[in-house]
Amino acid sequence: MNDDDDLRERLRHADPAASLPPAAPDQVRQLTEEVMSRNHTRRWALPVAAALVLLAGGTAWAMTRPAPVEVPTAIATERPDSTGRTDLTDKTVTLTANGAAAKCIEPTADRLSEISDFAFEGTVGKVENDVVTLDVTKVFRGDPATTVQVEQSADHSEANEKFAVGKSYLVAAAEGRVLICGYTGPTDGFGLRDLYEAAF
Amino acid sequence: MDTRRTRFERLAPEVIDAVRRYLARRTDPATADDVLSETLLVCWRRLDEIPEEHLPWAYGVARNCLANAERGYRRQFRLLSRLARLDPPPSQTVDGPEQTVDGPETEDDDLTQAMKELTVKDAEILRLWAWEDLPPAQIATVMGITANAASIRLHRAKQKLRDALEKNRKNGDRAGHEQPTERRRS
Numbered sequence: 001m002n003d004d005d006d007l008r009e010r011l012r013h014a015d016p017a018a019s020l021p022p023a024a025p026d027q028v029r030q031l032t033e034e035v036m037s038r039n040h041t042r043r044w045a046l047p048v049a050a051a052l053v054l055l056a057g058g059t060a061w062a063m064t065r066p067a068p069v070e071v072p073t074a075i076a077t078e079r080p081d082s083t084g085r086t087d088l089t090d091k092t093v094t095l096t097a098n099g100a101a102a103k104c105i106e107p108t109a110d111r112l113s114e115i116s117d118f119a120f121e122g123t124v125g126k127v128e129n130d131v132v133t134l135d136v137t138k139v140f141r142g143d144p145a146t147t148v149q150v151e152q153s154a155d156h157s158e159a160n161e162k163f164a165v166g167k168s169y170l171v172a173a174a175e176g177r178v179l180i181c182g183y184t185g186p187t188d189g190f191g192l193r194d195l196y197e198a199a200f
Numbered sequence: 201m202d203t204r205r206t207r208f209e210r211l212a213p214e215v216i217d218a219v220r221r222y223l224a225r226r227t228d229p230a231t232a233d234d235v236l237s238e239t240l241l242v243c244w245r246r247l248d249e250i251p252e253e254h255l256p257w258a259y260g261v262a263r264n265c266l267a268n269a270e271r272g273y274r275r276q277f278r279l280l281s282r283l284a285r286l287d288p289p290p291s292q293t294v295d296g297p298e299q300t301v302d303g304p305e306t307e308d309d310d311l312t313q314a315m316k317e318l319t320v321k322d323a324e325i326l327r328l329w330a331w332e333d334l335p336p337a338q339i340a341t342v343m344g345i346t347a348n349a350a351s352i353r354l355h356r357a358k359q360k361l362r363d364a365l366e367k368n369r370k371n372g373d374r375a376g377h378e379q380p381t382e383r384r385r386s
Binding site for chain 2: 008010017028035
């Protein structure tokens with residue numbers, strides 16, 4: 001394959017990682033530890049409905065034990081399989097799947113303020129084809145908007161709590177992603193309004 | 201459990217280093233961080249399935265996780281993109297994994313252009329060959345194809361890249377564009 005050396009060399013010249021410094025040993029250790037402690041939990045792209053499940057039960061998030069790892073946006077447990085169940089009434093966080101506990105870190109106003117670029121309060125006007133339309137009543141952060149549409153993922157239809165028509169919600173987002181794990185939920189959810197008032 | 205941990209701890213530094221590079225070549229730093237964690241998590245969960253040659257396997261996982269992340273970003277982008285007057289997220293979140301953002305700018309414009317003209321798979325095979333330095337058998341593991349197929353595809357991809365470079369060079373000459381030809385490396 002010597003004939004291809006020139007081509008390979010030329011490609012290597014354009015390697016974007018050529019000047020990437022190696023990871024610091026501390027970082028490597030930390031990452032390794034984090035991963036091993038996050039057994040059976042996984043990050044979901046945008047489980048809006050599941051996010052609301054995390055909040056359901058009102059005090060659920062407040063009771064959440066701080067997880068060993070801080071997560072910028074969202075971590076939810078795996079979708080309940082046939083043996084798993086999602087218990088919405090229990091006061092402790094019991095969004096369970098395969099026996100693992102939800103690993104959301106307790107939400108804080110500082111964190112909310114730090115990571116969100118858009119936050120508002122709105123009332124659900126309609127839900128059509130999994131698209132939730134909220135009429136904005138207050139914008140805490142970000143450009144003014146009168147209506148917001150959120151696509152409610154059909155992947156999580158097994159979640160009992162979804163955006164309900166006529167109900168008011170506090171929603172925070174960063175770069176177009178809804179923040180879950182205690183940062184988005186019904187306005188009357190325990191402590192959520194206080195969190196928003198403190199953050200913005 | 202302890203032996204599991206020990207094995208993972210032994211494996212992790214090399215995987216982290218390699219996958220970090222793999223991702224830095226293919227996506228923006230924030231996505232790279234996320235996908236690296238996700239990849240490691242899969243490695244940890246499926247530790248027992250990791251073959252002796254663990255790097256190609258880990259690249260394969262990273263490749264899938266990255267594709268998932270990109271799909272997720274596109275979905276999330278749709279999700280709130282209809283927000284009235286909300287600033288759109290940076291454009292790279294809706295672009296395909298092919299685009300490398302925030303990496304050092306590659307100056308070889310001819311090459312960049314030629315790579316863009318290849319299919320996604322062909323371009324990826326060439327990157328795995330040149331950047332990750334993998335032989336066809338290991339490229340096969342990453343791509344989930346047979347070694348024989350990888351060998352053939354790599355051969356063809358090289359040829360296609362040469363053809364694209366040559367075609368663009370000729371076009372450049374004909375159109376009198378001095379830039380592409382001048383920047384061509386011999």
